[in-house]
Amino acid sequence: MHVCPLRQSMNKKNGVKKFKAVVVGASAGGIKALGTVLSAFSADFPVPILVVQHLHPNSDSYLIHMLASQCALTVKQADEKEAIEAGTVYVAPPNYHLLVEEDFTLSLTVDPRVNFSRPSVDVLFETAVYAYREALIGVVLTGANGDGSQGVKLIRKLGGYIVVQDPATAEAEAMPRAAIAAVRVDRILALEQIGPHLVQLINRGCQITDI
Amino acid sequence: MDDIETQNLELQLLLQAVYLKYGYDFRNYAKASIKRRILHRLTAEKLPNISAMQHLLLYDEGFFGRLLLDLSINVTEMFRDPNFYLAIRQHVIPQLRELPYLKIWHAGCSTGEEVYSMAIVLKEEGLYDRTQIYATDMNEVVLRQAREGIFAISHLKQYTANYQKAGGQESFSNYYSAHYDHVVMDKSLKKRILFSDHNLATDGVFGEMNLIMCRNVLIYFDRDLQNRVFNLFRESLCDNGFLCLGSKESVRLSTHSGVFADVVKEEKIYQKRLHDLSC
Incomplete structure (x- = not known):
């Protein structure tokens, strides 16, 4: 059992918190890293996974095909107003921000770049945590800028769970380092350990310790 | 009602005030983006909460001008796509x-x-x-x-x-x-x-x-x-x-x-x- 601090929980049972969604941010080196993480999930994975991978604005659907081939779950590009479903990987389209609405649907915008990025990890994380609150897991993978560090701060503040790729195993270490510097994270893990850890977290929940 | 729910209520009231006072209707906009923009303006103006922004909005037309820009700018480019x-x-x-x-x-x-x-x-x-x-x-x-x-x-x-x-x-x-x-x-x-x-x-x-x-x-x-x-x-x-x-x-x-x-x-x-x- 993993231990995570929590002030409030609407979905705890017998002192165990259930997670309802995973958000993942990745940049340089991320395509390979995402493949490794997603390959750990079986087709009955009970929660949705929302992904921001920085890409060139005019890139095609290569990333979707690539991830789908490595993952038992449905992998698709996120559509605006789409209702979020369990067992599905939603990937932000190139040149659009991906946002989670509090009614658990998805929005896309062409708002200005955040951290020079559109899609931006911060935008996904910050909106997702307003929707899922403490039942959200945020994962920061390899990347060469600081996108995601504001997002993990809000996830921390609202009681969610944060996993960061060990910078030593990251192709580009700036993004995981920025996240670790921004806030106390729950786990720093080697790339290969992240997928299995998420499976365990989702299946068993996390032990609540009151503070 | 927790703090986030209270903030959402304030946001709803703010959009209502924008509509009633200035005639711009953002009430049927997707909420997540609007909320991000409003919270940015909140930080930039060093205001404690959206209710304080509501006050400014009702009594300072210059402030409304800035808020309208925040709410309505969509980024575009030449020959996008x-x-x-x-x-x-x-x-x-x-x-x-x-x-x-x-x-x-x-x-x-x-x-x-x-x-x-x-x-x-x-x-x-x-x-x-x-x-x-x-x-x-x-x-x-x-x-x-x-x-x-x-x-x-x-x-x-x-x-x-x-x-x-x-x-x-x-x-x-x-x-x-x-x-x-x-x-x-x-x-x-x-x-x-x-x-x-x-x-x-x-x-x-x-x-x-x-x-x-x-x-x-x-x-x-x-x-x-x-x-x-x-x-x-x-x-x-x-x-x-x-x-x-x-x-x-x-x-x-x-x-x-x-x-x-x-x-x-x-x-x-x-x-x-x-x-x-x-x-």
Whole structure:
């Protein structure tokens, strides 16, 4: 059992918190890293996974095909107003921000770049945590800028769970380092350990310790 | 009610106040983006909460001006999605060429980058001189920028590459003059463009159009407001008129889907069917 601090929980049972969604941010080196993480999930994975991978604005659907081939779950590009479903990987389209609405649907915008990025990890994380609150897991993978560090701060503040790729195993270490510097994270893990850890977290929940 | 729920309530009240006092209706916008923008303004103004912002909003019109910019600026670029403009050249222009006179409505034109892009395409295809373009936005500040046609030179490399991928036939530099850090679009491109104020959430039909461009605007609206706007477009288009949306937008999930046929599906170019008896 993993231990995570929590002030409030609407979905705890017998002192165990259930997670309802995973958000993942990745940049340089991320395509390979995402493949490794997603390959750990079986087709009955009970929660949705929302992904921001920085890409060139005019890139095609290569990333979707690539991830789908490595993952038992449905992998698709996120559509605006789409209702979020369990067992599905939603990937932000190139040149659009991906946002989670509090009614658990998805929005896309062409708002200005955040951290020079559109899609931006911060935008996904910050909106997702307003929707899922403490039942959200945020994962920061390899990347060469600081996108995601504001997002993990809000996830921390609202009681969610944060996993960061060990910078030593990251192709580009700036993004995981920025996240670790921004806030106390729950786990720093080697790339290969992240997928299995998420499976365990989702299946068993996390032990609540009151503070 | 916890702090987040209280904040959402404040946000709802703020949008209501914006509507009641200033007539701009953001109540049917997708919430997550609006909330981010409002919270940014909150931080920038060093205000403690949205209720404090409400006070400022009601008593300080200058503040409303800043907030309106926050709420209404959508980022755009010249020849955004070059394949879209290529599709316009290949599949739409040949049909437009048959018409003696063309009316085009660019709804939600923001700072005008895509209006000038379309003007360039029409010019190169020999249709510009018989076209009237109506470029509208709800925000006077961005309309002024659009009318001036002045853009930062730092984007020009990207715009030139987009122009070429979009089937551009000239040297892109023919269309602007460069001054230090900015470029000014050529006067001849502005000749047939009328920039004016129009709010898709509250205003109605103002003419019969052969083509309506509205790209990356509807993604900001909820389904009800999207349906309102699709109805407005349907009533504004003549038979066989074209509707062009952004790459992640679709008429297919709206109540007006049946009215529109696909022209180039992947570029979200639609055409209003003949004999739309219901309008």
